[in-house]
Amino acid sequence: MNPEQITQQIALIEAILFVSKEPVEPGRIMEFLEIKDIEEFEKLLAAMEKEHLQDRLDRGLFLKRTGGGLQLVTKPDLHDELKAFFTIKQSTKLTIASLETLSIIAYRQPATLAEISDMRGVNSTSPVKNLLQKKLIKITGRKKVPGLPALYATTQEFLIYFGLNDMTELPSLEELTELFEEKEQPSLFK
Amino acid sequence: MEIETPSYQVQTDFFQGPLDLLLHLIRKNKMKIMEIRLSQITAEYLAYLESKKGINPSRESDFLMTAATLIYIKSRSLLPKPENPTEESPEKQLIHTLIEYEKIQKISKMLQDMEYTELLLWRRLEIGENFTNREYALKEVSAFQLAEIFFDIVKKKENEQFLYISSKNYSIAEKQEEISTLLGKNGFIDFSDYVAKLDSIEEILVSFFTLLEMIKRHLLIAVQEQLFGTISIYSNEAGKLDN
Numbered sequence: 035m036n037p038e039q040i041t042q043q044i045a046l047i048e049a050i051l052f053v054s055k056e057p058v059e060p061g062r063i064m065e066f067l068e069i070k071d072i073e074e075f076e077k078l079l080a081a082m083e084k085e086h087l088q089d090r091l092d093r094g095l096f097l098k099r100t101g102g103g104l105q106l107v108t109k110p111d112l113h114d115e116l117k118a119f120f121t122i123k124q125s126t127k128l129t130i131a132s133l134e135t136l137s138i139i140a141y142r143q144p145a146t147l148a149e150i151s152d153m154r155g156v157n158s159t160s161p162v163k164n165l166l167q168k169k170l171i172k173i174t175g176r177k178k179v180p181g182l183p184a185l186y187a188t189t190q191e192f193l194i195y196f197g198l199n200d201m202t203e204l205p206s207l208e209e210l211t212e213l214f215e216e217k218e219q220p221s222l223f224k
Numbered sequence: 225m226e227i228e229t230p231s232y233q234v235q236t237d238f239f240q241g242p243l244d245l246l247l248h249l250i251r252k253n254k255m256k257i258m259e260i261r262l263s264q265i266t267a268e269y270l271a272y273l274e275s276k277k278g279i280n281p282s283r284e285s286d287f288l289m290t291a292a293t294l295i296y297i298k299s300r301s302l303l304p305k306p307e308n309p310t311e312e313s314p315e316k317q318l319i320h321t322l323i324e325y326e327k328i329q330k331i332s333k334m335l336q337d338m339e340y341t342e343l344l345l346w347r348r349l350e351i352g353e354n355f356t357n358r359e360y361a362l363k364e365v366s367a368f369q370l371a372e373i374f375f376d377i378v379k380k381k382e383n384e385q386f387l388y389i390s391s392k393n394y395s396i397a398e399k400q401e402e403i404s405t406l407l408g409k410n411g412f413i414d415f416s417d418y419v420a421k422l423d424s425i426e427e428i429l430v431s432f433f434t435l436l437e438m439i440k441r442h443l444l445i446a447v448q449e450q451l452f453g454t455i456s457i458y459s460n461e462a463g464k465l466d467n
Contacts, residue, residue, distance in 0.1 A: 055348045098345065110344035127339060130240055130332065137331035153324055156241030156286045196335060197342040205334075210327065 043067055044082045048106070057103025057194060079104070101194040128168075135161040136170060140192070141207060144174050144185035162186065170195060242290035243325040245272060250322075257322050262301070262315065266294040293318060367436060370415070370446055373455055374432050377419045394427050399434035407444075407459045415446070415455040 047063060060075065069075045079097065087096045087106075098107045108116060128136070135158050138150050151158045165171045170192045176182040188201070198204065239245040249268050250260055273287055297315045406413055415435075422428045435457065438444045445460045 105347060107345040107347050110341070113344040113346070116346055127343070128336075133332040133335050133339075134240065134328050137328045137335060140335075141331065153321070153328060154241055155243035155290065155321070155325065195342060196338040197345070198338075207327075210331065 040078065040081070044078055044086070047078060048082060048086065051097070051104055051106045054105070057098075057101045057105040059103045063104075098197070099199045100197055101190045102200055105194075129161070129164075131156075131158070131161040132164055135165060136188070136192070139165075139171055139186050140188050140201075140204060143187040144177075145187075146177050146183040146185055148183060150186075242269075242287045243322060244329075245269065245287070246290070246322060247326060247329070257319055257326065260319065260322075262294065262297055266298050269294055367439065369448065370436070370439075370455060373415060374419070374428075377416060378425060378428060380420075394430040396430060396434045396437060399431050400438060403431075403434060403438065403444075403457075404459075407457070411458075413457040415457055417454075418457075 046067070050063060051058060060072075064070075064072070064075050067075075069078075083097045087093050094108055094112055095106045096109055098105050131154075134154055135150055138153050139145050142149065142153075147158060147162055150162065162171070166173075166186075168191075169189055171186045172189050173184045174187040175185045177185050192198075193200065239248065246265065246269065247257075249265050249272075250257060253261075253264065253268075255261060255265075270291060273284075273291060276284075293314060297313075297318065300314070403413070406418075419428055419431065422431060435444065435446075439446060442460050444457050446455050446457050448455050
């Protein structure tokens with residue numbers, strides 16, 4: 035490929051990502067550009083990231099790998115100014131109850147409402163409802179026990195919301211235990 | 225009971241639940257979960273519950289249940305123990321639950337940090353889009369979303385004042401006829417507009433059930449063109465062939 039073609043492809047990738055509302059799967063772009071080699075594609079991305087976006091202080095966007103796709107997002111230090119420009123007072127954050135519920139679903143999925151309530155020690159109907167509305171979780175089926183309770187699992191929106199590319203980016207339970215042990219409570223599980 | 229009891233009072237709704245409160249008490253007393261001194265924790269836990277004025281059964285039932293467990297464990301410890309290691313004692317169970325809950329708290333904290341970092345980044349979809357091309361973003365909506373909009377509209381209607389009491393009765397069959405005619409004429413129905421034009425809550429209810437019924441039978445489909453946009457009803461051509 036000659037340098038001219040490369041430049042054009044980089045420009046096209048940037049344009050596709052600019053127009054798309056959702057993260058775009060790399061495979062789709064590769065297919066469109068007829069690129070077979072993933073390394074070749076990664077080189078294009080790296081060129082775009084380095085020369086055009088990430089390293090340039092005069093650019094407001096950068097390339098983010100999230101929810102299994104690529105997306106252009108604004109740079110974090112522009113947050114306050116953007117908020118002022120669009121007159122948005124406050125970004126809504128999840129409540130502690132919702133975060134706890136999500137933690138359980140993320141690590142135990144699929145999980146039922148009863149299991150979640152049991153682990154939290156409180157009835158969790160409303161955080162589950164709230165998370166369903168926000169599409170951070172979905173019903174994946176019914177547990178084959180009396181009452182056929184709904185089973186909940188996290189969604190692609192969950193990945194995007196927390197900036198994860200896929201579920202493997204969450205630390206595993208073992209890693210977490212180690213993390214906790216090292217940090218604050220060295221003698222917790224002696 | 226405890227001198228420090230009053231300091232909890234300001235935090236009535238501060239704790240997420242009984243486990244959160246228990247962990248707080250354990251940390252406050254600088255104990256380790258595995259070496260928890262239950263008698264002390266039980267006393268403080270009960271003191272906290274007592275310090276709350278009036279009990280809201282729906283919220284506090286979880287707290288009361290844990291209180292019962294704590295008292296049960298305490299009373300068991302007064303009795304001679306049969307040595308049976310295979311049996312899970314309630315004390316062990318509680319400790320296990322607490323350890324698990326502490327993990328959940330840490331994961332929540334981690335997710336919260338991730339959320340904070342992510343909220344600083346803006347994506348395209350966060351500000352309303354103005355794609356006018358109808359074909360572009362049609363998205364089928366669930367009955368759940370339809371119901372949500374329905375209740376919004378009913379709420380608005382409830383605030384309106386009616387000057388007469390309608391005695392007219394509506395039937396699903398008639399409504400279905402009406403909706404089909406309307407669709408034949410206009411091609412589609414704007415859900416909010418349609419419901420807003422109806423006279424009474426009763427008529428809205430019947431119309432809504434008719435719509436749900438027709439969607440269920442694949443005669444209609446409901447689509448939402450953009451986030452928070454209005455919902456349009458179309459007749460489902462493909463579904464007609466099936467029926």
